[in-house]
Amino acid sequence: MKRSPEMLDVARLALEGKPSDVRLYLAKLVRKARKEDPEYAAQLEELLKAQPSRSNGVMRRSQHQHQDPGLSQKEEPSLLREVRVSTDQEPLLDKALESQLQQVLLERRCSEKLEEKGLRPASSAIFQGPPGVGKSMSANWLARKLDLPLYILDLTAVMSSLLGKSGSNLRSVLDFARSHPCVLFLDEIDAIAKRRSDESDVGELKRLVNILLQEIEDWPHKGLLIAATNHPELVDPALWRRFDMDVTFTLPSDENVRKAIIEFLGSDAQDFSHVIDFLVDSQRGESYSNIKRTINKLRKHKHIDPEGFESAIFSYLIPDVEELSRQERISFAVKLVREFSFPKQRAAKLLGVSRDTIRKKIAENQS
Ligand SMILES: Nc1ncnc2c1ncn2[C@@H]1O[C@H](COP(=O)(O)OP(=O)(O)O)[C@@H](O)[C@H]1O
Ligand SMILES: [Mg+2]
Secondary structure, eight states: OOOOHHHHHHHHHHHTTOHHHHHHHHHHHHHHHHHHOHHHHHHHHHHHHHSOOSSOSSEEEGGGGGSOHHHHHHSOOOSEEEEOOOOOOOOOOOHHHHHHHHHHHHHHHTHHHHHHTTOOOOOEEEEEOOTTSSHHHHHHHHHHHHTOOEEEEEHHHHHHHTTTOHHHHHHHHHHHHHTSSOEEEEETTHHHHHGGGSGGGHHHHHHHHHHHHHHHHTOOTTSEEEEEESOGGGSOHHHHHHSSEEEEOOOOOHHHHHHHHHHHHGGGTGGGGGGHHHHHHHHTTOOHHHHHHHHHHHHHHHHHOTTTHHHHHHHHHSTTGGGSOHHHHHHHHHHHHHHHOOOHHHHHHHHTOOHHHHHHHHHHHHO
16 A cells, blocks of 8 residues: 555544545645646545535534533634524615625526526625625625525634645635535635735735635636625725625615614514604614614613613613703704604603793794
8 A cells, every 4th residue: 555644644634523624635635636646636526526515624613612612722723614594684785785696696597598608607706895784694695595505714814823824724725615616705805905014924915815816716606705895995906806796885775774673673663663763863874783783782671671661762872861951952852752753741751851841942943
């Protein structure tokens, strides 16, 4: 029998119970063997493809987190995380954005027709937009719609994990993702660009960007590569151009703020119906994730203290009610009554002014 160091490595990884590291390692071997022994490389590659990696561990899967924390801390840091979402939550999207994402699905469905004409369905996209507006959620949603596993690559981990080896680490991850249809999500891709100003690892970062440049363009069209950034201005324009699609996420429109509030209120929507206009007004300009946090807080208030939750809404949304001047409190009460159809009595109580004052003020404004 021929002795090979690779065999030893594969055996060690397999016996350590790290099937996904085995997979990563094999993907590396395929790359190496392509030049020296293309037939062997093809056979290996076939094996990888024939055994899709639905259950594997290069990635930390969510259930691993339930293990004894002492144990999991000793595990090597992984670069990839497989995410599986059981919910069928749909992101709220503006029309233009939704049609862009639907386009991805549509091109997949028509891929044969497209390929006959020498066209390829989009296989890469870059998502830009502020935090908390659904970039990760949409990557998730796409993976679910395409019925593909979703892997998230933490680029900061790639860089810090094995210093000086980040290039080959990134390559292994990309090879791994190429070896079977999946969605690979490169979150915070600007992490590469951002650190460019730091002289010490310029060479290393350049190498990473170059690897990505090579890989994005001919990403397998059965898979999907998605990069995301909150800082588009930091991303290398050469990299940007390589993506098939450029998708911009924005803060929710007024219409979507309302939809989000109602969705996040869930079964409590009815009990909040009289303050919905007020909530929409107060959440304008916030991200979906901020809106969700606020709504969850208010719902908890409601269930813990059903009597006092209305004042809780106000003290939460207008934390400085106490510090408002009398004039300010009066005009706020008037606003609640006029714009949000609040009963005068309630507005009066919340803001500590008399009903008469409110009534007079409204009459004054009307005359
Ligand atoms: N478009 C959206 N529709 C519904 N909920 C959203 C949306 N965007 C964000 N959220 C909520 O905020 C959370 C965080 O959003 P995420 O997709 O991680 O934002 P991003 O990746 O853009 O920073 C989501 O899990 C979801 O609860
Ligand atoms: Mg995100």
